[in-house]
Each structure stands twice: as structure tokens, then as C-alpha cells.
Amino acid sequence: MASVKFTVSALALAAAATAADARDQLQIAGSSTVLPYSTIVAELFGENFDFPTPVVEGGGSGAGRKKLCEGVGETTIDIANSSSRIKQSDIDLCTTNGVTEIMEVRIGYDGIVFASDINGPEFAFTPADWFSALAAEVVVDGAVVANPNKSWTDIRADLPAQDILAFVPGTKHGTREVFDEKVILAGCEATGAFEAFKTVAGGDEDAAEEKCMALRTDGVSVDIDGDYTETLARVDANKNGIGVFGLSFYQNNTDKLVVATMDGVVPTVEAIAAGDYPVSRPLYFYVKTAHLGVIPGLQEYIDFFVSDDVAGPDGPLAEYGLVSDPELAATQEMVAAGTPMAPLN
Amino acid sequence: MTDASLPTTPHRGSLIEVDARTRRRNAAEKRFRLYGLVALGIGLAALVILLTSVLSNGVSAFRQTSLVLEMNLDAAVLDKKGNRDPEEMKKVTTIGYGKLIDKALKEAVAAKGIAIEGLTDKDVANMISKEAAAQVRERVLSNPDLVGETVTVKVLANGRIDGYLKGRVTMQSAERDSNVTPNQLRLADALMAEGLLVKAFNWDFITGPDASELRPEASGLGVAILGSAYMMIIVLILSLPIGVAASIYLEEFAPKNRWTDLIEVNISNLAAVPSIVFGILGLAIFINFAGLPQSAPIVGGLVLTLMTLPRIIIPTRAALGAVPPSIREAALGVGASKMQTIFHHVLPLAMPGILTGMIIGLAQALGETAPLLLIGMVAFVRDFPAAPPEGFFDPAAALPVQVYNWTQRADPGFAERASGAIIVLLVFLLVMNAVAILLRNRFERRW
The missing domain is CATH 3.40.190.10 (Periplasmic binding protein-like II)
Structure with a gap:
């Protein structure tokens, strides 16, 4: 197995030394319904903050949550967008792979x-x-x-x-x-x-x-x-x-x-x-809390996403068609404190 | 041999009068020619339909509408402390800049004496692209001394206004469209007459990054072109040496036995494997196993290399095989070693064929979409990757995937962009194929 890995890595350019060090941009994947909102925020985030623009991918809610639960580390995504609530089976998969804490953020309604x-x-x-x-x-x-x-x-x-x-x-x-x-x-x-x-x-x-x-x-x-x-x-x-x-x-x-x-x-x-x-229906994104403080800009991005300027009733998301959440203030507090989600009931 | 086998009766047909059998044969040939012409006609018609649809939808993407405004960069808004420190000034977001631009346009409308009944402030503000604030902010932050002065800025107009100038949006459709009002279109006409609204060649479409759904007018192909170029570099530097070395060994050195037969069959089969299979392989090996980053040109390049290799080995072997044995024998005859024969005589003669195969293989790889979807190249990427080799590991998009990406967006402006991107992709493919043909015609030798 090790030799296979070596061969592959060698193939991945003999100059493996040039491999990028710590990942510096956020990676987001999931629901194609949430995708446009996510790209709008990513774009605003990139032009107003000193962090690079997050990379946002579609693929579907289920696929995004599965990717989120693949494990902790730089090669896994930081945020999964989802147009339906996370399922117990996803949480179980997360736990198996060492993702013990996730934060649930409701961004509004569609x-x-x-x-x-x-x-x-x-x-x-x-x-x-x-x-x-x-x-x-x-x-x-x-x-x-x-x-x-x-x-x-x-x-x-x-x-x-x-x-x-x-x-x-x-x-x-x-x-x-x-x-x-x-x-x-x-x-x-x-x-x-x-x-x-x-x-x-x-x-x-x-x-x-x-x-x-x-x-x-x-x-x-x-x-x-x-x-x-x-x-x-x-x-x-x-x-x-x-x-x-x-x-x-x-x-x-x-x-x-x-x-x-x-x-x-x-x-x-x-x-x-x-x-x-x-x-x-409500729209969500799920954040891997283990990446908070490790991947630069993650906390700032989620704070920015739920801020009144962005997710509020007069923000760009509402302009695109998101129905803003009347309980946005509670979400802002939760995001600022980094509170992970409670078990599903 | 007897005379009995010779025809005893003279042939009764005439050269002037055509008999029934000949007529049938001639008719069959005529029919066959007609079938051929019909097939050719259908093929050409399909090509013409494809090209007209792509061109009629896409050519407009190469021109873009902008507003030219005199804008006062108000120091009270942009630099409250007045010390022109860019770090402090970064606190003013694009929202703050957006308000200043709205004001500038409103003043310009008033100064020109344009009066349209029922035109609201919101109508005026929505004439401007959301990208405009970012354009101005970037300019101010890179040159803080501009604050407090009145400068001329050229900012993008909203996508619907752009669509109006291009004929995509009409007064009738604006009545029903919740994103644009007929008053805005009237204002656009007035601004155009005053020379404030101009249409120019859209360099940003080729050099700029992708944009979100709220600003189709700002989206460009820059990151995708760069990502595709990076992948092609990787494919080239990996598959040229590997492909040529494998071909030379198989063609010149390998013993003919069951193993080499098996390898040959496998190479032919691999060339026909659907490309999506290589994408699945790439996801499993390069990303999940080797831990390479997602959405990076390095992974795309490796996957495309796997896909291209058999498609390069086959023409390369054919080119080597086409070099006549007399050349090898002559070289061996004057005492050259096998290796000298190959590198001094066979390879140079086969080179045009090898390069042609290589370029066609690359062109195929450039247009490939399916495997890239699986390795995350379909993502929304706005930052340009760094220069190689580090840039190979940065996220990027790819040209064909960008087309796929834009056709899925809700705003009709992206449909135009997608067709524009197809034109760019077709131009690249045409250039590559033209080079291949040129090489072949210029250097190929026939024996």
C-alpha cells in the first residue's frame, strides 16, 4: 500500500515539495439551491475582506453533507450548504469520521x-x-x-x-x-x-x-x-x-x-x-467547528454571512429571492459564540 | 485450356445503346452519389445550425455596456479619520462605495436635465452593476490620494440594461420583468444620447474572473482560461515524455510475445474508455488517497494525462511504424547502435506525426468536461491561481466546465456568457488543430 501511495505521489509531480502549504481559502459544497446565495456572499466577502474568495461548489445537499462528514483536515470541506435539515445518518457518519461538532446555521427561507x-x-x-x-x-x-x-x-x-x-x-x-x-x-x-x-x-x-x-x-x-x-x-x-x-x-x-x-x-x-x-422551507449551512480558527477567515465568513447587511431583509440575498429569517439576531449570536448544534430530536 | 471456354457468340450489346443491366448499374451509382450528397448536406446543415446558434447568442458577450460618471470620492464617507491609511479605509465596504456611485449617477441625471416621469431613486441606482462598487473601491485603495477628488470612473451597467442595448430585453419584456422597469430603459436611451452609457469591447470577459448570480455582467473567463492552460501544461510535460518513451519501447525494443500483445490490446481499449471513468479514478486516487487538493489544476492535469496517454501512444506508434525499414537498416548497416538509429534517424522522421498526435490529444483534453466535474473543477472560483508551480495546487476553473456552470444559472445574462465561452473554446480548439495540420503539411515526408 505504501509503495502505491509513493508511486502516486511521485506521479503527482516529483516535486512534491512544492505542494501548497496550509490551505488559505474556504471550501464550501452542497445544495444547488443555496449555491447562488453562497456565491453572492463569497464574492462580497472576497472583495471586502483580506481573505481570498471562498471556493463554492454545488453537487446537491446530500452530497455536500457527506463531504462535510468525510473527516477533519485541510483536504475536507469547511461548510456544507443544505436545502433540507441534516439527517441522523449524516451525523452518525460525521461521528464515525471524527467530526464530532457541527454548527447549524439557518440562513433564511425559500x-x-x-x-x-x-x-x-x-x-x-x-x-x-x-x-x-x-x-x-x-x-x-x-x-x-x-x-x-x-x-x-x-x-x-x-x-x-x-x-x-x-x-x-x-x-x-x-x-x-x-x-x-x-x-x-x-x-x-x-x-x-x-x-x-x-x-x-x-x-x-x-x-x-x-x-x-x-x-x-x-x-x-x-x-x-x-x-x-x-x-x-x-x-x-x-x-x-x-x-x-x-x-x-x-x-x-x-x-x-x-x-x-x-x-x-x-x-x-x-x-x-x-x-x-x-x-x-428553511435553508441551512453546516460548519465544521473543528476548522474554526484553523482555516483562516472561516469565522469571519460565517459572521459576515448572517450579518444584517447580507442576510437581512434589505441585503443582497433578499434581493435575489431569499426570505430573510425573522430570528436572524438569535442566529448571529449563536454564530458569534460558535455554538455547535444540539442532537436532533 | 481449350477453345470451348472462349465465347463462341459475339457480344450482343452495343457501346452506343445502353442495355438494361448497365442502366441499373449506372442508376445505382447515381443513387449512391445522391445518398452521399444528402449525408454531407445534413452534416453541413447541423454544423451551420450549431455555429449560428452559438454565434448569434454568444457574440454579444464580447461587448459590454458601461456608465461613464464624474464621481466625487467624498472623504467624509471613505476616510473618516482623514489619514489616508489604506488599512483604515478598508473598513468602508462596497456598500458604502455603492451609495456614493448611486449619488453620482443621480447627480449626472439631474445635471443633464433628464426628466422621466415616475422614475424612482431605486430605478436609477439599479442601473449600475453591483460590481461597480468593487471596481471603485479597488481603485481607491490602490491609490488613497484620490479620496476627496472628483474623478471620472467607468463602471459596469446592470445586466438588464446591457441586455437592452443588445436587444435581449425589450420594453414589452421589461413590463413583466421584476428586475427592470420600462423607465430604466427610457433612462438608458437618454443616457446613451448624452454619451454616458457606452458599449465597448469586453476585455473583462476574457481576462476577468467569474461572478455571482447578482452580477452576470461582471463574469469573465480569466480563471477558467488560466486553469485550462495550467492543466494543458501538466498534460504536456507528463504525457509527451511518457507517451513517446512507451511508444518507442513498444515499437522498437519490446519482444513480440503474449505480454506485449496484452499491453497493446489494453492501450487500444483504454483509448475508448469513457472519460468519466478517469474522473472517478482521479477522485479515488489523487484526492481521497494521495490527499491532493480539490478543484486544483494539478489533479485535473493528472486525470487528463491518464486519459490522453493512450490517445498519444497510438498515433506515436503509427508514426514510428511509418518510417521505412530501409532507413533503420541503412543506419544499422553503417554501424550505428540501435539507440543511435532510433534517436538520430527514426525519431526525427517520425516527429511531425508524433507532434500532430500530441496536439490533437491535447485538444481533446482541453474540451473534456466529465472527469473534471468529479474532481471539483466545477466550483465557483474567483481568485486567480498563483504562478506555477505553486499555482498548480490553487483552486481554478476550466473552460468547458465554465460553460456547463453558466448554463445552469438563473439569470438570462449567463446564457449569453455561456455561448461566448463556447466561442472562446472553439477558437482555442481551431488554433490547436490548425497548428497540427500545419505541422503535418510542412514537415511530413512520404516514402
Whole structure:
């Protein structure tokens, strides 16, 4: 093994002596939803502080958390961006690899919006509509049947007469989790299908939930594994399609998309901050506390990130579409003190 | 041999009249030519569509809109203590500078007597790129004596205003766009008439670093070009000696047995292995095992070297094999050793072929994206890497990955940038291939 390592190192230029000494720039990876916010802060940090601009990579929330938990040291990343909360399995992996303390920083909230082509009709949805449109099985006259709905008017007469076609984020996206939970599952309960599924499953709630979240596979619901630009391209090519986007993405493309209301609420930063718009989620980043004080600029970066100038309601992040956290002051205190997160409950 | 085998009856066909069989043969040939023409036509049409789409989207990235402003660098804001100490002045962030620039533009609008109904202060401020404050701050910090004076600054205009001048944003789209208002576009027209809003060649697109989503107008390819150049240097200095030495040994010295056969088959197979496989290998060996840094050109260069080696060995061996045996025999005949034969006679004659193969291998490596995604070259990197060799270990981007990166961004301004980056990449590839063709035509010898 040692000889292999030697050969590899030798290959990595015989002049291994020239290898960079201590890493001097921060390394960040994770959620592609948090990525734009992270690059905005990295850019501001680089131009206003004496530290180099942090290197920010995407890759997805799960991948970022896994990288964070690879261990402690210069070759591992300092911060993982995540659009969903860290899982116990991640924390276990961290502990196994010697990452015993991580700090959880909630940077704000992100809305998930439903938008269609600007020249098409405007929609006013409820979660129940989406469940009836996309679930694999629905309840008709008390019986569980395969989803027969073809047009939005089949679901509710006052919806526009347009064929149902939805571009939803693929299962590897953090956004899908929120979509499943806050739209499909909520709709399942609202239509009463949940109770029907539960009865069929013999009272098993987990089985009923799973059934609620099973989407139809007849081409009406299309999983998009790429990012929002792909969803936008699909909506552009297929004017009947309705895409699921992040609020900030929609705000940058308001000349091409028209947004649908959910439960009568128009998704805006204000509506989400007030808690009126139902489909939103918190965004996080996770900091390896063992790197605080070792990697230069880490403490300054996270302090800067949560400062009012940056993450506050008038800051550049809010301008890009982040819904700022009403409890930002508490987060600032926690970050300044370097408090690691408590065990998940 | 008997006469019976000779045709006894004379051929009945005529040279003037074409018989049915000949007609069929001629028709078949005509059809085949037509198929060929159709195939060629489809190929050309695809190329034309590709190039027009890239060029029509991307050429505009090479021009950029800027605002020219008279700006008072207010000492009360920028240097409160008045001692012109850059360390003290660093405390004023870009937010402070941004307000000064907003004020300067507002004054310029008022001074020129531009009056637009319903134009708000926010509209005016949003005409300016977020990058502008950083541009001015950097200038002031590098020359603190400017504080207190009124200077002419040229700062980037907002990406949507830039888009308006390039035809991407129109009055109609601005009505619906939450990032720009029709009033801003009217102001842009007025400023252009006054000569405050100018469009010029965009050097920053080629030399500047990437920028965040809030400032597509400031993003550039500098770090990516440098990162790609570093990787190509590594590929060149590693794969040229290794590839040529391996080829010479295999072609000239190696005994022909089962082992060398196995190696040959493996080299041919490796040349056809999908490049993503080398990326996975690189991640496992160079980063996870050897502990080399992520996003660094050294790792990218090593991975691309692995990928390029078989693609260099194959043409190099072909070039060596194409040198006629008479040359070797003549050299051996006058008493040269085997090594002298190879280095004095065979290698110089094979050199044009070897260099051509090398350059084409490098061009392939330059356009390679997939393996780089796995080793962290897809990151947002804004700082330029240091000069080599230390710079090989600093984070950098790469040209093809930058294209991939920009197509994923939300702001439509980045779509233009991505096409612009494709043009730059295509130019590099064209130059490399042209050099390869030139070398081949200039120096190749045929026997």
C-alpha cells in the first residue's frame, strides 16, 4: 500500500515539495439551491475582506453533507450548504469520521412556486388540486382508482381547460422532499384520500403516506433531474406544462413565466416571511467547528454571512429571492459564540 | 485450356445503346452519389445550425455596456479619520462605495436635465452593476490620494440594461420583468444620447474572473482560461515524455510475445474508455488517497494525462511504424547502435506525426468536461491561481466546465456568457488543430 501511495505521489509531480502549504481559502459544497446565495456572499466577502474568495461548489445537499462528514483536515470541506435539515445518518457518519461538532446555521427561507408559460392562462391552485392531478391513485366516489384526470377542468371546473402536465424536481433534489410533503401529502389529506388509503392499508399510516406520494407514471408528471433552467426549457417547449421552481429562479425570469397562487396566496418574499404562503422551507449551512480558527477567515465568513447587511431583509440575498429569517439576531449570536448544534430530536 | 471456354457468340450489346443491366448499374451509382450528397448536406446543415446558434447568442458577450460618471470620492464617507491609511479605509465596504456611485449617477441625471416621469431613486441606482462598487473601491485603495477628488470612473451597467442595448430585453419584456422597469430603459436611451452609457469591447470577459448570480455582467473567463492552460501544461510535460518513451519501447525494443500483445490490446481499449471513468479514478486516487487538493489544476492535469496517454501512444506508434525499414537498416548497416538509429534517424522522421498526435490529444483534453466535474473543477472560483508551480495546487476553473456552470444559472445574462465561452473554446480548439495540420503539411515526408 505504501509503495502505491509513493508511486502516486511521485506521479503527482516529483516535486512534491512544492505542494501548497496550509490551505488559505474556504471550501464550501452542497445544495444547488443555496449555491447562488453562497456565491453572492463569497464574492462580497472576497472583495471586502483580506481573505481570498471562498471556493463554492454545488453537487446537491446530500452530497455536500457527506463531504462535510468525510473527516477533519485541510483536504475536507469547511461548510456544507443544505436545502433540507441534516439527517441522523449524516451525523452518525460525521461521528464515525471524527467530526464530532457541527454548527447549524439557518440562513433564511425559500419559497417553492408553480409557474407556467407567460402567454398561458393563470392558475389558482390548492394542494388538493396537485394531489388530484399527479397522484398515481385517487379516490373517486369512495373507491381507490388509477388517476383518470386528463385536464385541469376534470379536477375543478373553475380551473383553466388545459391538459395536465407537470415538471417536478427529481427525487435527488431537496425541493422534491418539500413538494411531496407540503403539496402532495397536504393535498392527500385535504381530499380525504389519506383516510381512504389508510383504510385500504388496514390502518397503516406509513403505507398510506407512501401511497399519497406515489406520482403517476403515465407521462403527466415528469421528473426533472437537472436544475431549474432545464425545467424552464421544458415549459418553454411545452406550453401546457407547469413547472416547479424556486422563488428566486422565478423572480429572475418573470418575463417568461406566470406564477400560480397557492391557497389564494401569491408567492412573494413578504408572503413567505409572514408564513401565509404554504410551500416554503428553511435553508441551512453546516460548519465544521473543528476548522474554526484553523482555516483562516472561516469565522469571519460565517459572521459576515448572517450579518444584517447580507442576510437581512434589505441585503443582497433578499434581493435575489431569499426570505430573510425573522430570528436572524438569535442566529448571529449563536454564530458569534460558535455554538455547535444540539442532537436532533 | 481449350477453345470451348472462349465465347463462341459475339457480344450482343452495343457501346452506343445502353442495355438494361448497365442502366441499373449506372442508376445505382447515381443513387449512391445522391445518398452521399444528402449525408454531407445534413452534416453541413447541423454544423451551420450549431455555429449560428452559438454565434448569434454568444457574440454579444464580447461587448459590454458601461456608465461613464464624474464621481466625487467624498472623504467624509471613505476616510473618516482623514489619514489616508489604506488599512483604515478598508473598513468602508462596497456598500458604502455603492451609495456614493448611486449619488453620482443621480447627480449626472439631474445635471443633464433628464426628466422621466415616475422614475424612482431605486430605478436609477439599479442601473449600475453591483460590481461597480468593487471596481471603485479597488481603485481607491490602490491609490488613497484620490479620496476627496472628483474623478471620472467607468463602471459596469446592470445586466438588464446591457441586455437592452443588445436587444435581449425589450420594453414589452421589461413590463413583466421584476428586475427592470420600462423607465430604466427610457433612462438608458437618454443616457446613451448624452454619451454616458457606452458599449465597448469586453476585455473583462476574457481576462476577468467569474461572478455571482447578482452580477452576470461582471463574469469573465480569466480563471477558467488560466486553469485550462495550467492543466494543458501538466498534460504536456507528463504525457509527451511518457507517451513517446512507451511508444518507442513498444515499437522498437519490446519482444513480440503474449505480454506485449496484452499491453497493446489494453492501450487500444483504454483509448475508448469513457472519460468519466478517469474522473472517478482521479477522485479515488489523487484526492481521497494521495490527499491532493480539490478543484486544483494539478489533479485535473493528472486525470487528463491518464486519459490522453493512450490517445498519444497510438498515433506515436503509427508514426514510428511509418518510417521505412530501409532507413533503420541503412543506419544499422553503417554501424550505428540501435539507440543511435532510433534517436538520430527514426525519431526525427517520425516527429511531425508524433507532434500532430500530441496536439490533437491535447485538444481533446482541453474540451473534456466529465472527469473534471468529479474532481471539483466545477466550483465557483474567483481568485486567480498563483504562478506555477505553486499555482498548480490553487483552486481554478476550466473552460468547458465554465460553460456547463453558466448554463445552469438563473439569470438570462449567463446564457449569453455561456455561448461566448463556447466561442472562446472553439477558437482555442481551431488554433490547436490548425497548428497540427500545419505541422503535418510542412514537415511530413512520404516514402
